[in-house]
Amino acid sequence: MNDTLLSDPAVIAVVVLGAVSVGSGIAVFVVDSMARATFALLVSFLAIAGVLLALDLVYLAVVTALMMTIEMAIMAVFMIMFMMNPAGLMPMTMVHNGRGSAAVGFVAFVALTVGIWTTDWPSRRGQPPADTTRQLGEAIMGSHMLVMLVVGIGLFATILSGTILATGRGRYDRFGADLRATRPDDPTPGGLPR
Amino acid sequence: MWGLWTAVGLVVAAGLGLGLVFAAADRVALTGAGPKALVEPVRSALRSLLEQRRTTLAPDRLLWRTACAAVPVLALLSMAVVPVGDRTLLSTSADLVWFNAMEALLWAAVWLIGWGPNAVHSLVGGYRFLAQGVAYELPLMFAIITAGLGAGSLRTTDVVAAQSDLWFVVTMPVAFVVFLGSAAAFAFWGPFAAPAGADIAGGVLSELSGVERLLVEAGRVVLLGASAAMAAALFLGGGSGPWLPDPVWQLLKTLLVTAVLVGVGRRLPVLRPDRAVELAWMVLVPATLLQALVVALLVLAGAYG
Structure with missing residues (x-):
């Protein structure tokens, strides 16, 4: 340097x-x-x-x-x-499996550091664009659209499955076994009159 | 040419001034006071400085104090992308996201103000703030991005310039209302004041005293004043107008938005936080998405020049 x-x-x-x-x-x-x-x-x-x-x-x-x-x-x-x-x-301990996580963290750190310092990085060609936000938008909506869509849908599916796994009440609890109830049976009412 | 520090000082002064104006207007709406309303916030600020500070048993001082200081700092940082006299202190290719990010950092700050003092009412207030936040954050993001969509840029000055023919409020009324409502919610003011409600003895504000109370209260009104100025810039054409110079129009529009916000906000009842999410997600999210769709179609039709 x-x-x-x-x-x-x-x-x-x-x-x-x-x-x-x-x-x-x-x-x-x-x-x-x-x-x-x-x-x-x-x-x-x-x-x-x-x-x-x-x-x-x-x-x-x-x-x-x-x-x-x-x-x-x-x-x-x-x-x-x-x-x-x-x-x-x-006060409570915030660590689970301290040794294991320390080992994983250390190995990852060493691998990344060695990788960063031993890679033969190419030298810069050209100049950074004036508007990086626009360039990013064009990449996301253009050449990388497929990747971003797959990642987006994957994240959304994860959120949905996480919520479904976590909730104790599903639609059968809310609308009855035949799902025919006109008003959901909720322990606390929501904001809408229904 | 402005020196950098002059510019920073000017923007900070503008933020504090807008906050003072908002606090005065709020006091007029609450008590019907006359011109004395402009002095009253200054007087209570001085009183806060002289007041003896209270504390609680075993608070988390580091996080509590950091959060109290963060509220006015974030409000002033959001002023960095608000036009003051035709230009912004910080002009980046993502101004609108910057403004939203400074508001979002308030989530962390206000929850910590609730958590820090180790007191139950305060903590309940902090969680009420988050519950409301989950409700309005998505509609707010759609509202802000709608203004960017109409201008084809996330830069505040570009958004103002794109309104030379037609103010955005004409084609984006839903986004305008959601933007102002969310500003009130971020400052837990008016109909969104449940986090500091009387039913929980003042909630997040209950254990604040002295300089910390001053910092938080100042941050709230500065954020509301900055949001009024931003609303004038994003939806009411910024400084454009006949006869008068641009900064005067910008100020007049900001004062008008402040007056309307205070006048309407103080007439609405406080919304129960457990009602906020369903209302926001079933009504506001579809409404703001439709608003964005309409604007997108207008952009394709070339309505914004």
Whole structure:
């Protein structure tokens, strides 16, 4: 690395934010509270969003921040639904199978690091486009449409199956065995008059 | 040429000013006060600074304080893509998503304000906020993207420029209403104030005192003021108008949106959070999707130039 590269603010930002991301990732396994673990993970993702911002990929950066924040908040909803200690205010261990997960994490880290430093990366050809958001949109809606559709439908199917597995009440509980009830029989009424 | 720090200072001042105006309008609607309403928010802010702070048993201080500070910071960061005098502090190819991301980060902040003090009413308020969030986030995303769709760009200044012939509110009324409603919900204000409801002793706000209460309350009104300015830019043509210079029109439209938002919002009853999701997903999601479809067809027909 030469001096001009290290004095570039974008490079400094990537290095610092990368360190923040790894550090708060480690913190997820060190802290003893559910909320701190959740938000350490969020800080890690927000640092990644910052790295993307430093690389001038604004859309990917803000979408990462947006989705990961909502994801962590939804996780807080699930905490109250499924955990025995929904508030998470008592100290508790956040690690399951500590040795196994540490081994998997270490091996993955070593494999990625070795891969990154031993790959013969090609040098840049051409210039980055002025509008990376448009380029991304054209890639998603054009050459990579099939992949994105498959991934999208796969994710949606996962969400549906997860919800179906988690819910204790199906349509037969709501609309009766023959599904003929005009009003669903719900323990708490929804917002619509039906 | 603006220096960077001058620009940042100007945008922060604009955000605080819009917040002050919103707080004053809110007070007028609530108490029928006269011009004194403009002084009252400043006075209660000073009182908050001098007040003795309370705390609770075994709070999570780090997360609680961080979250309180995050609310006004996020509200001011959302101002970065709102036009102030014809330009935005930050002009990127994804301004609209930036605005939404800053709002979404409030999910984390408000839940933490509820969780931090280790108190039951506060925590219930935090979960009410999330329950409402699950309801309005999707309609809001569709509403914001509809404005981007009409302009063919996610840049705020491009959206304003695309309305030189026709204001977007004419073809996107549903998106306009959903945008303002979601802004009120993100600030848990008006009909969406259940997270801070009187039935749970003030909810997320119940354990806040002193400078922390000031930060959170300021963040809420700044977010509402910024959203009014953004609504004027995205749907009411921004600074376009006859005779007067652009920034004056922008300000007048923002003040009009603020007045309408306060006038309507304070006349509606508080919505029960357990009713919000079904309403939003059965009515608002299809409505905003239809709105996006109509706009997409208009774009194909060349209605937006």
